[in-house]
Amino acid sequence: MGRKVTLATCSLNQWALDFEGNLERILKSIEIAKARGAKYRLGPELEISGYGCEDHFYESDTMLHSFQVLRNLLESPICQDIICDVGMPIMHRNVRYNCRVLFLNRKLLLIRPKMMMANNGNYREMRWFSPWNHLRQVEEYFLPRMIQEITGQDAVPFGDCVLSTKDTCIGTEICAELWNPRSPHIQMGLDGVEIFTNSSASHHELRKADLRVNLIKAATTKSGGIYLYANQKGCDGDRVYYDGCAMVAINGDIVAHGAQFSLNDVEVITATLDLEDVRSYRGESEPKCCYRVKVDFFLSDDDDVLTDLSVHQPIEWCFHTPDEEISLGPACWLWDYLRRSGQAGFLLPLSGGVDSASTACIVYSMCVLLCQTIEDGNSQVLEDVRRVVGNDSYHPQDPRELCGHIFTTCYMASENSTKDTRRRAKDLANQIGSTHMNINIDVAVKGILGIFSVVTGKWPQFHANGGSQRENLALQNVQARVRMVLAYLFAQLSLWSRGKPGGLLVLGSSNVDESLTGYFTKYDCSSADINPIGGINKTDLKSFLLYCVEHFQLSILRDILTASPTAELEPLTDGHVSQTDEADMGMTYSELSVIGRLRKISKCGPFSMFCKLIYMWKDVLSPLEVAQKVKRFFRMYSVNRHKMTTVTPAYHAESYSSDDNRFDLRPFLYNTSWAWQFQCIDNQVIHQKSLLNL
Template sequence: MGRKVTLAVCALNQWALDFEGNLKRILHSIKIAKQNGARYRLGPELEICGYGCADHFYESDTILHSFQVLAELLQSPETTDIICDVGMPVMHKNVRYNCRVIFLNKKILLIRPKMVMANGGNYREIRWFTPWSKPREVEDHFLPRTIQKITGQDTVPFGEAVLATKDTCLGTEICEELWSPNSPHIEMGLDGVEIFTNSSGSHHELRKAHLRVDLVRSTTAKNGGIYLLSNLKGCDSDRLYFDGCAMISLNGDIVTQGAQFSLHDVEVLTATLDLEDVRSYRAQISSRCITASRVTPFRRIRVDFSLSSLDDVYLLTSNPIQWQYHSPEEEISLGPACWLWDYLRRSKQSGFLLPLSGGIDSSAVACIVFSMCCLVCEAVDTGNFDVLHDVRQIVNDESYTPKVPQEFCKRVLTTCYMSTDNSSKETNERAKLLAEQIGSYHLTPSIDTAVKAVVGIFSAVTGKIPQFRAHGGSGRENLALQNVQARVRMVTAYLFAQLSLWARGLPGGLLVLGSANVDESLRGYLTKYDCSSADINPIGGISKTDLRAFIQYSVEKFQLPSLTSIMSAPPTAELEPLTDGKVSQTDERDMGMTYDELSVYGKLRKVVKTGPYSMFCKLLLAWRTLTPKQVADKVKFFFRMYSIHRHKMTTLTPAYHAESYSPDDNRFDLRPFLYNTAWPWQFRCIDEQVSCLEENRRDDGWEEVD
């Protein structure tokens, strides 16, 4: 009958400017799609050059090499008899566009430019690309001569059009267009488009997956149709991890789900669906039919090709499935682990060095590295030869095969507890026990000699000997002596990262891992250029609250009982003298606020976009057990501390982006780093409101709180 179509979507681990590797992965995905019977293959956004090229998009080389890859694809036997939809930048009339290039049997059918740019949060597409602003218009695009020789075409259609095959009609969206209030699929569907495609470059963020899935479901729930979503996966070259989740939807149901986190560089999903299911679904919706009869038609590009075969009566179709979501703890376990693996294998380093303090943050990083080791061993066990090849390059042993995560962890993770006179026996033991359980190569150097030498230099020059507050020193002396320890730890960490493998007779160097969480960065509770300064930080975008939950999850998931004592210990920097051999310094006391409060401040500041006065107004209702003055004091203290320490965000270690209130100054949170820390106008507005509320406290239902 010719009404069942088999379609393929891909999740590819592409890398910015890795044209050779990207081409290999695209061809591999096309091969798999054809083997699975697909006659249409959709790849992710900008898959030819990689999404994260950033200012390299300005270079003519990037477009030149993208067309060279396109030429290889057009001529490859793998691309015959299948419609291939690939992403790349294209210059049209001296304007750079983010495009889909759709071709079949050495002929380009359509170049479709992106119409809605992602231009907020982590994205700056409008810096490099111009949105196509001519809906339903198509122009002639003159091809480069190298492509003309292959296709025999001087020009091809460029613009917003749809493809009309012999049996159906396909329309294209590109990533952000799905998130737009007026998505192209709405009117395309009303004009008879039955198959919608979306090539995405969508990153992972905790608790975000359901938003993407709900959007895809909703596209076809009201309007009917088939929706294909392809996405990038892996670390493209920056702080983001693209988390796959390729999917296919039919009439509001998901029929196939791709992995959100995996070490497979190429994932291809196929589904066989009945076009008559789309037609009958739409025909019964009277309001849709009335609206569709009035829609302005799209330009149709006729394609002498069928997605279905005439004899498909016995061809089985795909059934709806229930989407399986990961918990936030699983996301923390898997997302940063995959990101670390990509960074390790692509940086050509031999492993990681982690300053392991015995606290929650550094222990969480250790667990994430251990999770990476588990994923690697699982991938090798299931026959992933690409992962095995990467493992052997990292450990510099062509005969090595990882068997158990602890054994592989000893090869790639060196943990280092750097003690001083202010370090407690308890934290040392906790770090040592965790290192034993995950299998890391553990070192326990004392840095007292170096700390005393640095302080000695100062004393020799000034004649002054600074003292801790506990020994009668001032606040300035106390803070300076803490910072010396923290910064010496950073220097020591990099020394061991560069030379510890050499000392063991092994080749290569190590990447230093940071362990400052998103809340401490927001508050500025870290020493500039201390152990928060590292090569990469897998938890820099994760809150303390979520890290606690992840540690609890890891106790059972990875069978690490040592984490129980780490969970119960109060977070501490251990930079001040001990009292009777016990830690007296705690993080929350030093910060003057709790981690839970910091999460609230962070979300209101970044996500809700509140300044001091608006934050005060919102917290009045959220914290009704406090008086207006108490709320005001907390808000003012937060903004004072935030603004004093904002300069530290300019030097934050590149961190895995996982939280919507990240204060990362380099990409995500574009705010000043020099403030008037008194906030005189803003705080005066708060004080005036407090005075008014206090006068009417009883009438408004406020109660005094001791």
């Protein structure tokens, strides 16, 4: 006879330091798990405090409040008769650890500290936590008095241990440990652990979901077992969006999973599985002597009682396309940011180009998602929408109508703007339903230049009118910075002017490739509150807009896609644009994407990048042309690196972002000649020529 167990895992939208809200969501998930018959509930990493507390982890308050929440959980009748597995920071012997705490019926069972830390890219766990380096060793953790009063325990096991119930054995992994080549599940499985759990705070990145799923499937393919994966969801206060995807696997098959992008704050996934399937699958063992903490509790049903609980069957995971990921991930991130910021909507300077159109489409996608979620009966989202728009009886009828309430767009024209860009911006605003304004910045620009002229007695000219390069650049920059000032003015007062309460968050629309080269003005209209496309490359954005043409019926996007990217900051020639982005940068956006990945992911300096590119681009560029592009990139990159210290907080969707804030830790003051590196490139160009002449 089989031994069926019902297990629950979840995705929770926790928020850093929101102890009250985090407690409510944890209790809700446990309540749902019990209602579905589960006897074990797994939650995401650091769910009590929130994952993104960062330097707040240094504060004793964070530890204190986490234990207060744990006390409330222990006291709650909701948490009875189910093993609860929660995450929180704990200090043991004056060292901070990222821990899992397992408890049952007002008793703590064990505390398992994280052993392998996430410490690259967006993650700096070693700054706040120490890894538990004592393999298969356990110590006593003496409990705070507030916990002792509830549990009647003085101490509990703390360390690398597993939980042994009367019918099975459960072992813990925490997030990055799954990705490590020495994952704990390997030795646990060899010692007979049958259920593996992973509590994670894994953020969304384009094309990442399948890697995560394959890792979880592989964890039980070779030696069998049940694997539960829990994850954070939403924006907990930083540049990343945690994308859920809670799942359950057995013997290499996914049998249940949650949504990757969802506005539901609490999502619980349950599965009923047969332990005998694990035992039949396994054929070998190699005891590794895991420290077992025994508990007098059954996860499975009585052997002699036949139940009608069917066992979950393998299912196929339907992954989102990158276009769908861009549509959904940043949209969910924007919604979390908006509803938690207390603002009344967004304002976007809409230029009629690909980048600002992409940002606008993401906001529209957010409105589509909100309407769908409300239609599905999510009362919390409806309550939040009503609070944002300032109307307790409001009920959105369709995405365009909602967009008109929470999204304001503005076209900021100058004498260097074309009628085509103005038309494209207006048409896109009409199709998505945003409240749109046309603003002319010429008076403001001339006023600022007038001040300069009064002080210096000089009036700068564009290069086309005989001015120097310095004059030309300064005239471009003053236009761009005036747009930033006006964007914030209208964000603060446009709703006031219409008799409505609240202010607007200013959205940026600079893509990751422009950030690489610094191809934007410091403190221009790319300086905003948040930027949903700052971690997405131009190639993916163009593909996303094509998706929006079909999915949202936004036909104007076809015109936007065929137009040449331009800043429109220099004088027109016969009424037409004479300035294009790719000409200014000296390379195409697709070339920049390749360069960005080589610089960040492959860790290439100028010479090694050149050596790779002469083979990657050998069919389209000569070694000399490759050398010119590499040199131009590194000159622009180093000259403009200081701009990254002020870049708008952006959604991190790519692994080669140049965001200076903890993600891309490189200097912002360089010797921009790169003399030694560029000389190596020149020598190699000569060598390549000699090879061709042989």
